[in-house]
Amino acid sequence: MQAAQIIHIEAPATVANMVCGFDILGFAVKAPYDEMNIRFRDEPGILIVNEDEYNLPTDPEKNVAGAALLAMMQELDPATGFELRIRKHIKPGSGVGSSAASSAGAVVAANRLLGNRFSREDLVRFAMNGEKVASGVKHADNIAPCIYGGITLIRSIHPLDIITITPPPLHVTIVHPQIEVRTADARSILKKQVQLKDAIRQWGNIGGLVAGLLKQDYELISRSLEDVLIEPVRSILIPGFDEVKRRSKAAGALGGGISGSGPSVFMLSKDEPTAQLVAEEMKAIYRSLGLDHHVYMTTIKADPL
Amino acid sequence: MQAAQIIHIEAPATVANMVCGFDILGFAVKAPYDEMNIRFRDEPGILIVNEDEYNLPTDPEKNVAGAALLAMMQELDPATGFELRIRKHIKPGSGVGSSAASSAGAVVAANRLLGNRFSREDLVRFAMNGEKVASGVKHADNIAPCIYGGITLIRSIHPLDIITITPPPLHVTIVHPQIEVRTADARSILKKQVQLKDAIRQWGNIGGLVAGLLKQDYELISRSLEDVLIEPVRSILIPGFDEVKRRSKAAGALGGGISGSGPSVFMLSKDEPTAQLVAEEMKAIYRSLGLDHHVYMTTIKADPL
Structure with missing residues (x-):
């Protein structure tokens, strides 16, 4: 030893x-x-x-x-x-x-x-x-x-x-509004059953997202970053969520959503200047809501631990 | 003109x-x-x-x-x-x-x-x-x-x-048992709601299948060719289905399932000799069931129409 x-x-x-x-x-x-x-x-x-x-x-x-x-x-x-x-x-x-x-x-x-x-x-x-x-x-x-x-x-x-x-280069902006969302709560509000038609739409997006990442097709990635099942339910636990999504995409983000079961929200961008604009939008939104928050700018870590 | x-x-x-x-x-x-x-x-x-x-x-x-x-x-x-x-x-x-x-x-x-x-x-x-x-x-x-x-x-x-x-080379064996399955019937027996946990398992497989095809990973394609939602319901309309699947996989097929809403069943194989063995199994099964049938051996057509 x-x-x-x-x-x-x-x-x-x-x-x-x-x-x-x-x-x-x-x-x-x-x-x-x-x-x-x-x-x-x-x-x-x-x-x-x-x-x-x-x-x-x-x-x-x-x-x-x-x-x-x-x-x-x-x-x-x-x-x-x-x-x-x-x-x-x-x-x-x-x-x-x-x-x-x-x-x-x-x-x-x-x-x-x-x-x-x-x-x-x-x-x-x-x-x-x-x-x-x-x-x-x-x-x-x-x-x-x-x-x-x-x-x-x-x-x-x-x-x-x-x-x-292995994805193409992706810049990640994450905002952590300082509120508590318990994983157990986030899980319990989900319905145990879903409509087959919604499940089909979701799996179209999953196929699109995996294909977009592997084909390095940013447009396809962006179109596929859509969640019709979980986000509509869970996002009500996160103040400012819709605003973060709307303004981030307007600033050029490819898309994003709830990180894990929240409260953090992440957005993906093609380049760093866009990720920076997204960060500014996130800060402005939570400042106006009067909520303490922390914003990270990073990239996807490609190598294993 | x-x-x-x-x-x-x-x-x-x-x-x-x-x-x-x-x-x-x-x-x-x-x-x-x-x-x-x-x-x-x-x-x-x-x-x-x-x-x-x-x-x-x-x-x-x-x-x-x-x-x-x-x-x-x-x-x-x-x-x-x-x-x-x-x-x-x-x-x-x-x-x-x-x-x-x-x-x-x-x-x-x-x-x-x-x-x-x-x-x-x-x-x-x-x-x-x-x-x-x-x-x-x-x-x-x-x-x-x-x-x-x-x-x-x-x-x-x-x-x-x-x-x-664009997939890696794939050989396709299709058996058409000469029975009628009306698309409307095949659709009406599906439940309109599904368990979220089953939907999640299905989208894991969809992600795996798309990744396997694009990464040309036959093992991953094979593991991902699993349908926990539709096949268990629809396959009851197709005599011999379970037997076709079991014996085709035993003969080396990567996997397969119902084509469209049936009654044809398809199996994918890595090479032609395997696809040929699968064809023989299919014929043997429907001969023993006394059902008229037709078997096709082909490959995926890569070019557009």
């Missing part, structure tokens, strides 16, 4: 539920990201040290990174112990995969320490235990893009089947 | 509702195809001459090719007249786009005679009037692949948005 080795990792924020791709399409961004350091410790078990302001639990079973590591450790020598130092920069509850960054970052870092003994699919499986702690649901919507990079398509969850889609 | 010019066209059979891509994905095949000859006539209106065994109507309003031409003629000089001779090889009611071949073939041929004055989208629009005569619904599921070639994605019908997907 190389007790002295320290692995440092930067686990990125992610956008899940990419417009029409509810539960199946997501992507990683270059910033913000969480920083983590992991090393072996001499005694078994996990020691978590939080080096940020968020007062997250240090009990490994209650900490998302801890829960992910515990799942991994079930397949390791019982004597293995890890010390994990976490410095979060992705605000929990903002809807850009804060818990996924912790869970995925922890297991990717630990796996590197272990000489990459586990496959990427194994790591997704472990990290999903962190999501269970965070939201009650073992979903891979943020975990998959965080670990694989680029845009990921979760074709199937049982069995796990993750496909990486 | 070049009264003497005759345009000859071979309008291909098409497979609509490509497994998970109900109402949005279809493809054209090299055979069978209908033959048509069109020329201007000296008097206004349409003269239809059927040169086959099917006794289809010759009244332009009741003939699918005639209905498509009539839609086109509303945008032409009222004095224009066409003589259309049709020799159908695609059996009506077999589920491989027989009516679409007539409708699309007629307007594409007429457009060539007119010096290609209309766009492909216009032609789809005209031809959809033929589908209305055939099935009561103005759908583009077969029209789009017939006119555009390759695999077509109908992202949206209002407004019409058709995307061509």
Whole structure:
């Protein structure tokens, strides 16, 4: 055991539920990201040290990174112990995969320490235990893009089947209005049944979006960034949503929607000047609503974690 | 007007509702195809001459090719007249786009005679009037692949948005069991509402199928050829369906499903020897069921009509 080795990792924020791709399409961004350091410790078990302001639990079973590591450790020598130092920069509850960054970052870092003994699919499986702690649901919507990079398509969850889609250059503007949208609430307001005709329209857009990304056809991407099922229901939880969408598109954005289950909203643009105009619109809208907010400008992170 | 010019066209059979891509994905095949000859006539209106065994109507309003031409003629000089001779090889009611071949073939041929004055989208629009005569619904599921070639994605019908997907080489085996499945019946047994979780599984497969085709990833294509919504309901109308699917896949087929609304069933294979094995399985199954049947072996037709 190389007790002295320290692995440092930067686990990125992610956008899940990419417009029409509810539960199946997501992507990683270059910033913000969480920083983590992991090393072996001499005694078994996990020691978590939080080096940020968020007062997250240090009990490994209650900490998302801890829960992910515990799942991994079930397949390791019982004597293995890890010390994990976490410095979060992705605000929990903002809807850009804060818990996924912790869970995925922890297991990717630990796996590197272990000489990459586990496959990427194994790591997704472990990290999903962190999501269970965070939201009650073992979903891979943020975990998959965080670990694989680029845009990921979760074709199937049982069995796990993750496909990486390399997009053309895309600039991402994200606004985080400082309100709370609980994932459980965002999920409970969705209807369990949908009209077949709406489902068909949605899958036309999914096919169009995947084709547009792979064919690097920005016009097709833009036309396909339409969600007729989830957004009309969930967007009522996000003040200013319609205005953000309308004014971002007027400023030249290709389109966008709710990031994860909100409250963050993202917009995609072809170039940085457009992304900057979108950022200005977002700020103006939330200033006029009198809502605290934070705006990020970034790009899609193409490389895996 | 070049009264003497005759345009000859071979309008291909098409497979609509490509497994998970109900109402949005279809493809054209090299055979069978209908033959048509069109020329201007000296008097206004349409003269239809059927040169086959099917006794289809010759009244332009009741003939699918005639209905498509009539839609086109509303945008032409009222004095224009066409003589259309049709020799159908695609059996009506077999589920491989027989009516679409007539409708699309007629307007594409007429457009060539007119010096290609209309766009492909216009032609789809005209031809959809033929589908209305055939099935009561103005759908583009077969029209789009017939006119555009390759695999077509109908992202949206209002407004019409058709995307061509160029697939890797694919061999197609189609069995047509000689039973009648009325499109109206096949449509009426579908539920108007579906479970959101099933819709999500379906759109994972659609994303996977489009990605697999564009990335030329046969394994991904195969995994994505799954329909959890329509096939379980409609396949009960087709004797031997489950057996065809099971034995075709055991013989090496990538997968397949109901062609259009049936009764034909298609299977895709990577190479011709596999497609041949699939054909043998299909024949054996319908022989043992004592059902008359016809098996076609062909490939996807990449070029437009």
